[in-house]
């Protein structure tokens with residue numbers, strides 16, 4: 001989640017903005033699909049609501065999200081898994097994209113996710129209803145998913161989403177198995193206390209490819225110093241930077257695709273591949289700068 005996501009707007013105003021944006025986006029590129037509807041309660045980047053044609057990451061792994069919010073589909077003969085869905089209004093688009101690549105809704109067995117914010121977990125409730133898939137996450141995220149993002153440590157009640165119940169509680173390092181593919185959960189707390197990163201091994205050109213879907217490591221407006229709601233937030237991030245550096249990581253993807261060099265919808269969707277180490281290094285540099293600023297202002 002980014003800073004400006006927290007901006008609350010009068011729904012009518014947000015709607016007017018988005019209609020204008022929609023018209024101008026259409027004028028700019030007639031080939032683009034229409035934007036998904038606006039959120040009403042909060043402002044979002046147009047890119048977050050811009051559908052793009054699904055594309056293949058590896059033999060069993062598809063990108064089915066929007067231009068600015070990742071959603072991944074892992075398809076095997078024994079069933080499929082979705083990781084992240086983006087905004088609530090993306091649910092129908094995700095199911096249509098899954099169908100496009102040959103996956104019917106009832107083939108989806110598990111719904112996984114990165115972190116419990118409205119821009120990534122918003123579609124999970126509708127996906128669960130439509131597919132009958134089970135939600136697997138850790139206890140920290142399960143609690144937030146169940147109350148639809150209310151009482152968020154940093155955002156309060158301003159960024160809520162449709163609540164969804166968890167069916168399976170995961171421990172750090174535990175895997176969700178689908179066919180021959182083991183999706184391993186890595187706890188990377190910081191951006192949220194329950195933040196999860198995922199790794200699995202797929203194939204491409206007959207060779208194994210280790211995919212890492214690593215959660216956001218940003219601090220959008222967070223109070224890092226003397227925060228009574230989360231006193232050890234600095235330690236959490238520091239452990240997670242180290243965890244991310246150690247992940248198996250031939251191909252890195254992130255909930256915001258541009259954070260790891262992806263440009264979904266472009267002819268070349270991956271112009272600037274990034275390693276997990278580079279991703280963690282960049283995030284830690286930004287984190288340290290923000291922390292120094294907040295400590296100086298104490």
Ligand SMILES: [Zn+2]
Nearest residue numbers: 001002117216
């Ligand atoms: Zn977020």
